[in-house]
Amino acid sequence: MYWKPLQKFTYRANPIGWLCSLGLCMLLSCAPDSNLPPGDPDNGGLFLPDGFQAVVVIDSVGRARHLTVDQKGDIYMKLRVPNSEGQGLVALRDTNNDGKADVVEYFGDYPDTGNYGTAMRIYNGYLYFSTAGEVYRMKMDMDNLVPTGDAELIVKDDYKNAEHGYEHIAKPIAFDNEGHIYVPYGSPGDVCQEFNRRPGAPGMDPCPQLEWHGGIWRFDANTLNQTQQEHGYRYATGIRSVVAMEWNQEENALYVVQHGRDNMNRTWPDMYSPWESALLPSEEFFRVDEGIDGGWPYYYYDQMQGKKLLNPEYGGDKKIEADPAKITYPLLGFPGHFAPNDLLFYRGNQFPDRYKSGAFVAFHGSTIRGPYPQAGYFVGFVPFKDGKPSGPWEVFADGFAQLDTIVNTGDAAARPMGLSMGPDGSLYITESVQGKVWRVMYTGKKGDFGPAALAKMEERKNTRTNIKDPHPEKDNLEVGLLEAGAKTYNLYCATCHQRDGKGDGTRFPPLAETDWVTGNKRRLIEIVLNGMEGPITVNGVNYNQIMPAHNFLSDEDLASVLTYIRKSFGNNAVSVSPLEVKRVREELAAKETN
Known part of the structure; x- marks a missing residue:
C-alpha cells in the first residue's frame, strides 16, 4: 500500500535509512557511508574529537527536551511546553540530504500537565512521548511525516504524596523486549525531610514517599489509561530523580543516571564546605535490575572517595557507609550537579569501534554550584564492556554554552538535553534554551582514530571550568x-x-x-x-x-x-x-x- 511513496522519499533523502527500513542495515554496516552531509565550518560551535564533524540541523524550534530519529532519518522532538497553538511536538525532515531540516511541522493535541514534557521514543510503530503527568502515544504513518489520529493515553500520574510537594516530575520512558514500558516517579522533595529543604530538618524514617515515588515503575506498553496505583509495578526503589534512562539491548537491562540531592552546604554548613557542596553528591550511573534499592533518601554517593555514605538528615557524619549487600552502588559516579538528562547506548557502525556499545550522557548543566563555576553543559561518553564501564568517563562534545566560565545557568547559550541515533549511526543532540539540533558524524578514517584524539578531550576534561573539579581557592568566583x-x-x-x-x-x-x-x-x-x-x-x-x-x-x-x-x-x-x-x-x- 505504501511501497512507492516510501521508496521514493527515503531513497532520495537517506538511502541507508531506506535500506534499514527493509531490514538490510546489517548487510551494509561495514561499508563507508559516502552520503553524509558536510559538517558546518565551525561544527555548530561544538568541540569534538578529531575526525568528527557536526552540522546544525535546525537553529531554533522552541525549548526542546528529548528527541528520537526514525528509520527514514526524520526527527521527532518533545517541547518542554506546547507552543501558542497548543502543540508540543515537532517533526523535522531533510529532503535533500544537506543535513539541514527543510520541513518543520508542529503537531500534537493532547492534555498537558505541568511544564516538564520530556520523553520521545518510537516503539512498535508508535511515537511515545510524555508530559509532566502523562505518557501518550500516536500511531506512526509511513506515508506521512506527522503521525495520524488522536493521542492515546498510556499512563496518567495520580500524584500520590502531593501533600509533600512535587519537584521531580519529569517522565522519561524506556521499553524492554517483552512489551513493558518503564516510568520513573521522582521524589516529591530533596531528601524526604519532614520540612522539605529546611536547613537542619531531619529526614523521615521510614520515608513515606518511597511508597509511590523515588523509584522506577513498570507498565504494559500497549494498555491504555493506566495509573500507577492500579496498574504499576514497582520495579526498583531508592532512586531520587531520573531524566536519563535507556534499555540496553545488548545487556537486556535498564540503565539510568540519577540526579543527586542539592545544597549540602546550605542545609548543613557546619559539615559541608561550599567546595564539597559543589562536587557532592555524585550523579550516579546505575544498572537497574529488578528489585534494587539505590539508597535514596538515606544514602548518597561520594565519587571522590568511592563510598556510599549516610545522609546527615539520618545521622550521617561523612563516615557511616551503606551496606553494599542491601544498597546498590553505582557503576560509576559523575561529579555533583552535572544534571544528566539523557542516556544513549551506541549501537551504530559509523563511529570508531571504541564507541560501540558505550554510553553517551547529555549533561544539561548545574544551577547550584556557586561560588564555583557552573558545571556540566557537555555530552560525555563512558566506554563499556560486558555491561560495565571499561574506563573512566570522557568528554565527547563540548562548547554548547559558548562561554569559558559559566557563572549562572542563564549565561549558557545552550544546554544539551536529548540524544538519539540516526539510521546511519549519526548522533543527534538537542538543547533546551532555543531548541537547536546538532547531527554529529564521523568523517575520518576509523583506523586513524586513537590516543591523540582522546588526549585532546582529556585535556579539556582537566582544564575547562564547566568540566573539571574546581580548585577550592583559585576557582572560587x-x-x-x-x-x-x-x-x-x-x-x-x-x-x-x-x-x-x-x-x-x-x-x-x-x-x-x-x-x-x-x-x-x-x-x-x-x-x-x-x-x-x-x-x-x-x-x-x-x-x-x-x-x-x-x-x-x-x-x-x-x-x-x-x-x-x-x-x-x-x-x-x-x-x-x-x-x-x-x-x-x-x-x-x-x-x-x-
Missing part, C-alpha cells in the same frame, strides 16, 4: 567579585543603604534579607540601571524616595556590586554575572529605541 563589589557599594550605595545594608529606617530601605535583593535578578538589575522613584514596601515598611540610575557603571562593576549585596547582610542568593547585566541593558536600550 566570589573572592575577587565580592571584594570589587564591596568597593563599589561603599562608594555609591552605602551613603543611603548604610554600610551594614540595613538602611536608615525612614527614608532609605534595607538591602538585608529582602526579596527585592534576593528575589528576581532581572528586576534588581533594572532598578539599578534605570533608578526608581515612587512608593515601595520593603519588609513591611513603606518608603518613597528617589534612587538615581546607575547605568554609568560597567557591566562588570554592576554585576560585582549586585553579587555583593546578594551575598552580604545576611543574604545568600546566587551571583549576578556581567553577561546577565549586558543582556538586560541591551533589552532596555532596544525598548527605548522602539
Whole structure:
C-alpha cells in the first residue's frame, strides 16, 4: 500500500535509512557511508574529537527536551511546553540530504500537565512521548511525516504524596523486549525531610514517599489509561530523580543516571564546605535490575572517595557507609550537579569501534554550584564492556554554552538535553534554551582514530571550568567579585543603604534579607540601571524616595556590586554575572529605541 511513496522519499533523502527500513542495515554496516552531509565550518560551535564533524540541523524550534530519529532519518522532538497553538511536538525532515531540516511541522493535541514534557521514543510503530503527568502515544504513518489520529493515553500520574510537594516530575520512558514500558516517579522533595529543604530538618524514617515515588515503575506498553496505583509495578526503589534512562539491548537491562540531592552546604554548613557542596553528591550511573534499592533518601554517593555514605538528615557524619549487600552502588559516579538528562547506548557502525556499545550522557548543566563555576553543559561518553564501564568517563562534545566560565545557568547559550541515533549511526543532540539540533558524524578514517584524539578531550576534561573539579581557592568566583563589589557599594550605595545594608529606617530601605535583593535578578538589575522613584514596601515598611540610575557603571562593576549585596547582610542568593547585566541593558536600550 505504501511501497512507492516510501521508496521514493527515503531513497532520495537517506538511502541507508531506506535500506534499514527493509531490514538490510546489517548487510551494509561495514561499508563507508559516502552520503553524509558536510559538517558546518565551525561544527555548530561544538568541540569534538578529531575526525568528527557536526552540522546544525535546525537553529531554533522552541525549548526542546528529548528527541528520537526514525528509520527514514526524520526527527521527532518533545517541547518542554506546547507552543501558542497548543502543540508540543515537532517533526523535522531533510529532503535533500544537506543535513539541514527543510520541513518543520508542529503537531500534537493532547492534555498537558505541568511544564516538564520530556520523553520521545518510537516503539512498535508508535511515537511515545510524555508530559509532566502523562505518557501518550500516536500511531506512526509511513506515508506521512506527522503521525495520524488522536493521542492515546498510556499512563496518567495520580500524584500520590502531593501533600509533600512535587519537584521531580519529569517522565522519561524506556521499553524492554517483552512489551513493558518503564516510568520513573521522582521524589516529591530533596531528601524526604519532614520540612522539605529546611536547613537542619531531619529526614523521615521510614520515608513515606518511597511508597509511590523515588523509584522506577513498570507498565504494559500497549494498555491504555493506566495509573500507577492500579496498574504499576514497582520495579526498583531508592532512586531520587531520573531524566536519563535507556534499555540496553545488548545487556537486556535498564540503565539510568540519577540526579543527586542539592545544597549540602546550605542545609548543613557546619559539615559541608561550599567546595564539597559543589562536587557532592555524585550523579550516579546505575544498572537497574529488578528489585534494587539505590539508597535514596538515606544514602548518597561520594565519587571522590568511592563510598556510599549516610545522609546527615539520618545521622550521617561523612563516615557511616551503606551496606553494599542491601544498597546498590553505582557503576560509576559523575561529579555533583552535572544534571544528566539523557542516556544513549551506541549501537551504530559509523563511529570508531571504541564507541560501540558505550554510553553517551547529555549533561544539561548545574544551577547550584556557586561560588564555583557552573558545571556540566557537555555530552560525555563512558566506554563499556560486558555491561560495565571499561574506563573512566570522557568528554565527547563540548562548547554548547559558548562561554569559558559559566557563572549562572542563564549565561549558557545552550544546554544539551536529548540524544538519539540516526539510521546511519549519526548522533543527534538537542538543547533546551532555543531548541537547536546538532547531527554529529564521523568523517575520518576509523583506523586513524586513537590516543591523540582522546588526549585532546582529556585535556579539556582537566582544564575547562564547566568540566573539571574546581580548585577550592583559585576557582572560587566570589573572592575577587565580592571584594570589587564591596568597593563599589561603599562608594555609591552605602551613603543611603548604610554600610551594614540595613538602611536608615525612614527614608532609605534595607538591602538585608529582602526579596527585592534576593528575589528576581532581572528586576534588581533594572532598578539599578534605570533608578526608581515612587512608593515601595520593603519588609513591611513603606518608603518613597528617589534612587538615581546607575547605568554609568560597567557591566562588570554592576554585576560585582549586585553579587555583593546578594551575598552580604545576611543574604545568600546566587551571583549576578556581567553577561546577565549586558543582556538586560541591551533589552532596555532596544525598548527605548522602539
